[in-house]
Amino acid sequence: MDRRSFIKLTAVTGTSAALASCGNPENQLIRFVPAEDIVPGIAVWKPGVCPLCQAGCGLTVRVMDADADVVRNGQAGLVRIAAAKKLEGASDHPVNHGGLCARGQAAIQITYHPDRITQPLKRSGDRGSGRFEAISWDDALGDLARRLDALETAGNQRAVAFLTRPGAGFRQTLIDQFVSRFGAPAPVAYELFGDDVQRQANALSFGRHQVQTLDLANTRYLLGFGADFLGTWNSPVAQGAGYGAMRQGRLGVRGVFVQVEARMSQTGANADEWVAARPGTEGVLALGLAHVMMAEKLVPDSAGRAGAIVAGWSDGLVDYAPDRVERSTGVPAARVERLAREFAATRPAAAIVGGPPLAHSNGLFTALAVNALNALVGSVDQPGGMSFMPQLDTVAAAGLTGSPARQTIERFAADALSGRPAPDVVFIDGVNPVFTAPPAWRVREALDQAAFVVSFGSFLDETSVLADLVLPDHSFLESWSEAVPEAGAGVAVASVAPPVMRPLYDTRATGDVLLDIGRRLRRPLELPWQTFDEMLAASFSALPSATADADAWTDAQAKGVWSGPLPPRLARQTGLASPARRTFSFEAPRFDGDAQQYPFHFLPYPSTAFLDGSLAHLPWLQEMPDPLTSAMWSSWIEINPATAARLRIGDGDVVEVASSQGALQAAAVITPGIAPDVVAMPMGQGHRTFTRYASGRGVNPIEIVAAVTEPATGALAWAATRVRVSRLGPPDSRLVRFAGGMREETEERR
Amino acid sequence: MLPGQPTGVFTTARPTFGAALDDFLNRRPAAQQPIEFPHNIHIGKEIACDFCHEGVARGAVAGLPSIRTCMICHDAIATDRPRIQQIAALRDKGLDLAWQRVYGFSNEDHVRFNHAPHIRAQVDCATCHGNMAEQTVAQRSVEHTMGFCVNCHNERRAPVDCLACHF
Numbered sequence: 031m032d033r034r035s036f037i038k039l040t041a042v043t044g045t046s047a048a049l050a051s052c053g054n055p056e057n058q059l060i061r062f063v064p065a066e067d068i069v070p071g072i073a074v075w076k077p078g079v080c081p082l083c084q085a086g087c088g089l090t091v092r093v094m095d096a097d098a099d100v101v102r103n104g105q106a107g108l109v110r111i112a113a114a115k116k117l118e119g120a121s122d123h124p125v126n127h128g129g130l131c132a133r134g135q136a137a138i139q140i141t142y143h144p145d146r147i148t149q150p151l152k153r154s155g156d157r158g159s160g161r162f163e164a165i166s167w168d169d170a171l172g173d174l175a176r177r178l179d180a181l182e183t184a185g186n187q188r189a190v191a192f193l194t195r196p197g198a199g200f201r202q203t204l205i206d207q208f209v210s211r212f213g214a215p216a217p218v219a220y221e222l223f224g225d226d227v228q229r230q231a232n233a234l235s236f237g238r239h240q241v242q243t244l245d246l247a248n249t250r251y252l253l254g255f256g257a258d259f260l261g262t263w264n265s266p267v268a269q270g271a272g273y274g275a276m277r278q279g280r281l282g283v284r285g286v287f288v289q290v291e292a293r294m295s296q297t298g299a300n301a302d303e304w305v306a307a308r309p310g311t312e313g314v315l316a317l318g319l320a321h322v323m324m325a326e327k328l329v330p331d332s333a334g335r336a337g338a339i340v341a342g343w344s345d346g347l348v349d350y351a352p353d354r355v356e357r358s359t360g361v362p363a364a365r366v367e368r369l370a371r372e373f374a375a376t377r378p379a380a381a382i383v384g385g386p387p388l389a390h391s392n393g394l395f396t397a398l399a400v401n402a403l404n405a406l407v408g409s410v411d412q413p414g415g416m417s418f419m420p421q422l423d424t425v426a427a428a429g430l431t432g433s434p435a436r437q438t439i440e441r442f443a444a445d446a447l448s449g450r451p452a453p454d455v456v457f458i459d460g461v462n463p464v465f466t467a468p469p470a471w472r473v474r475e476a477l478d479q480a481a482f483v484v485s486f487g488s489f490l491d492e493t494s495v496l497a498d499l500v501l502p503d504h505s506f507l508e509s510w511s512e513a514v515p516e517a518g519a520g521v522a523v524a525s526v527a528p529p530v531m532r533p534l535y536d537t538r539a540t541g542d543v544l545l546d547i548g549r550r551l552r553r554p555l556e557l558p559w560q561t562f563d564e565m566l567a568a569s570f571s572a573l574p575s576a577t578a579d580a581d582a583w584t585d586a587q588a589k590g591v592w593s594g595p596l597p598p599r600l601a602r603q604t605g606l607a608s609p610a611r612r613t614f615s616f617e618a619p620r621f622d623g624d625a626q627q628y629p630f631h632f633l634p635y636p637s638t639a640f641l642d643g644s645l646a647h648l649p650w651l652q653e654m655p656d657p658l659t660s661a662m663w664s665s666w667i668e669i670n671p672a673t674a675a676r677l678r679i680g681d682g683d684v685v686e687v688a689s690s691q692g693a694l695q696a697a698a699v700i701t702p703g704i705a706p707d708v709v710a711m712p713m714g715q716g717h718r719t720f721t722r723y724a725s726g727r728g729v730n731p732i733e734i735v736a737a738v739t740e741p742a743t744g745a746l747a748w749a750a751t752r753v754r755v756s757r758l759g760p761p762d763s764r765l766v767r768f769a770g771g772m773r774e775e776t777e778e779r780r
Numbered sequence: 781m782l783p784g785q786p787t788g789v790f791t792t793a794r795p796t797f798g799a800a801l802d803d804f805l806n807r808r809p810a811a812q813q814p815i816e817f818p819h820n821i822h823i824g825k826e827i828a829c830d831f832c833h834e835g836v837a838r839g840a841v842a843g844l845p846s847i848r849t850c851m852i853c854h855d856a857i858a859t860d861r862p863r864i865q866q867i868a869a870l871r872d873k874g875l876d877l878a879w880q881r882v883y884g885f886s887n888e889d890h891v892r893f894n895h896a897p898h899i900r901a902q903v904d905c906a907t908c909h910g911n912m913a914e915q916t917v918a919q920r921s922v923e924h925t926m927g928f929c930v931n932c933h934n935e936r937r938a939p940v941d942c943l944a945c946h947f
Contacts, residue, residue, distance in 0.1 A: 064848065
C-alpha cells in the first residue's frame, strides 16, 4: 500500500469509527428487573466478618444501589443491585473495636475482582494448563457424587483427601463432619505462617493449646521476641489498639517496648530499643534474662510449670549466665543484664514471642523459654500480661461430639508419592500449598497423583489451576460468614453475619455445596442440616443470649457477633491430658546448608500486604507501599549495608540468592534494620497463575526454602535455610519504590 | 480467559469518543423514555411524588422507579390498558424499564446536589421540576443554571458559598 492510500484509508476508518460511536450506548443496554427493592442513593450498613486471617475481625459493610453488568438468557444488560461498596471495622466488635487493617480494607476487591471465577468449571486441557470449560452445577455435583459413590462401593473411602486451612470455625467443623461421615482420613491443614509451635509450647507451659491474648493496654514494659504483632502476627488490629493505649493512653505513663529480632519488622521499627540476636538463639536470650533476674533476686524465682519444664531452672539456669548468652546470641553481656533489670523492675511487664524465632528446628524451646520468662515476672492471667481467651467449641455448639484431628501436608504429600494407593479425590478449600509449601515436600507432584482434584476457590491460583473441577464459592460478602477467634479479646467471641448482597455470579456457598453432595450420595451422609446457615442457626441458638429481648441467634445476626461468658460445656477444651514428663534445654538450631558455602541466614517473612501470598491478587495491596522499604508491585531482598559493601552490592542492584534448593533473582534493598549475617525477603510475590495482578510478578522465596521442620509439631522451620548472595548486575526496572531510596541512604548521599 | 468471566475492567473513561465529545460540549440528547409515562394521570389520582421517587426525602437522589414499583398497583389496577399490559409483559420477561434521566448536572459542573435537604426545607417539587400535573412524559421545563439555584438560595437565606454545591 502506498502512502497516499494509507492516509486515505486512515481518514475514512477514523471518521466512520467516530460517527459510529456517537450517541450513548450505555442507555441502549436493556435493564433487567432487580431482585429486591432498593432505594437509590441511600446507604445501609450491614454487619460482616473479615475472612482474610485468623483474627476474625468484625466488619460493617456499606451497601448501596449500583448497576451491574449481567448476562441473562444469553442477553447482556444492566440490573440494579444492592452492592457492597466499603468495608469498615465494626465499632462494637470485641476484637477490633472499629478498627480494620489495610488488608481488611482491600478485601472488598475480592468480590469485584475481574478474574473471579463466575461459574463451575471443568478442566478441558492438560492438568495445570489453565484451560477450562463451563459446566452446570447439576452436572458438576452429579459427576462428583458418582465418583464418591464409586469409592464407597469399592470400600475405598480413605482415598479422599480434604486440604483446608487450620482454624476452629464452623466451616472447619462442617468439613470435619463431611470427611468423617464419608469415612475419609482427617483433613489436611496447612498454613505457612501458622502458630502450631506457639500452641504446643503454651500447652506444655500453661496447659492451654491456644495462642495467647495480650493485654497491651495495661503493660508498662513489653519485651518482644520476633512477633510482628503490629503488622502480621496473631490479631494485629486488636494488638495495634492495645499498643496505642500502652504508649499514649495513660496520663504520664508511656510503656517501654524492646524488640528482639534479626530483621527489623514494622513492629520492631516502633520499638524503643531493637536488639538483634543470632537467628535461633532468642530462647537463650530469654533464659539469660531469667538467669540475671533470679541470680540478683529481682523476682521470686518461681515460674510454676512453665519454669519446671525448662532444664536447669531449679539450679538458677547456670548455663545461661550473661557471658555465655553473649557468646551464643551475640548480644553483649552488659546489655543482657541491663534489660533483665529493667524488665524485672517494671510492673506489669510481659514478653511475647512469635514469627521467625519459632520458625527454627528449636522453635519449641524458644517459645517455652519466653513462656517461662512470662511466668517468672508473674504476667500470666494478670492485667498487663498474657491470658487465654475462652473459645467456643464449635463441635459442641453444633450438637456434635468428637475432637477434630488434622494431618500435615508434608505427610499427605509423602504418602501420595510413596507408592501407596494415591488419593483418588482431593478437595481443596482456601489453601494454596503448591505456592506456600517448600518444593522439597513435592505437593504439586502429590496432587498430580490424584485422579480427581476439586477446588472451591474463587481464583485460579497455583493449586486450583490443577483442579479437574472448580466449584467456586461465593465471596464472603455474598454468603453467610463466620469466625471463632482464638485470641484478641477478653471474652469468648463468635462472629456471624448474613450475606450483605446477592451473589453476582453463578457461584454457590461451599458449606451448602458440601451438604448438597452429602445428600446426593447413594449412602447419604445424614448431616443434620440442609444448609450452612441452618447449622449456624442451630449452633448459635445453643449459646446463652447476651440481651434480654432477643435470643442469641437473632441478636448475633443483627450485631454480627456473639460474645459473653461461655457455659463450660460449650468451651473448647484446650488442655493437655497430662503435663510433659521431660524437660527442654537449648539445642543449637539446625540449618540447611553449610555455613561456609552458604554464609547467610535466609528469612522469608510474612508480607504486610499479602501475608503468605494469598492476597497478592488484590491490586490495592499490590499498590500499598511496604511500611519499611516503600516497595510495591515487586520482590526485593533486604541486605545490611556492611554486608552489601563487602559484596559490592549497591541499592537496587540485581542479586542472586541461592540455597541448596535453588536460586532466585531480586533487587537488593540496602537497609540498616537487618543483622549483617541475615538476608530477608517478603513472601507473597512470584505467583505463576494468580489473576492478572499477581501472575509473573517478582519471585517466591519459599522456592529456595529447605524442608527443615520443628520436630514436635512438624511445622515448617521457614527461617532455617542458609543462602549465599552474589551481585548479578546494576538496578533494572524490577524494583518499584514509592519513596525512592531508603531514607538513611538519601541522607548519606547529601 | 475463563468461560463466563467478564471481559472488561471498569474504567472511568467514556465508552466512546463521541460520548467524550458530547460530554465536553455539554451536549445531551433529549431523554427517550421506554414508555410514555403519564405524570398527569398519576398526580391527578393524588399519588405523592415520593411514592415512586422514593429516595427524595431520604438521600441525594430521588431515584427512578423499577418496574416492581409500577406493579405494586398495576398488578390490580387498570390491567386492561394496553400500556399496562405492555409493562406487565416486560416484567414477565424479567425486563425492567430503562428510564433515562431528564435532569442532572454534567460532570464538568462539579455540582453535588442532594434532594433531601431541599425537601426538608419544604421547597416544592414544582420549583425545580415544573408543574408535573400538566406533563405526561417528564420534560426539562426548568433550566438548572447556577443563577437559578443561587437566586433561590439568596431568597431563602440558604448558604451560597461555593462548597455548598460544588466540589
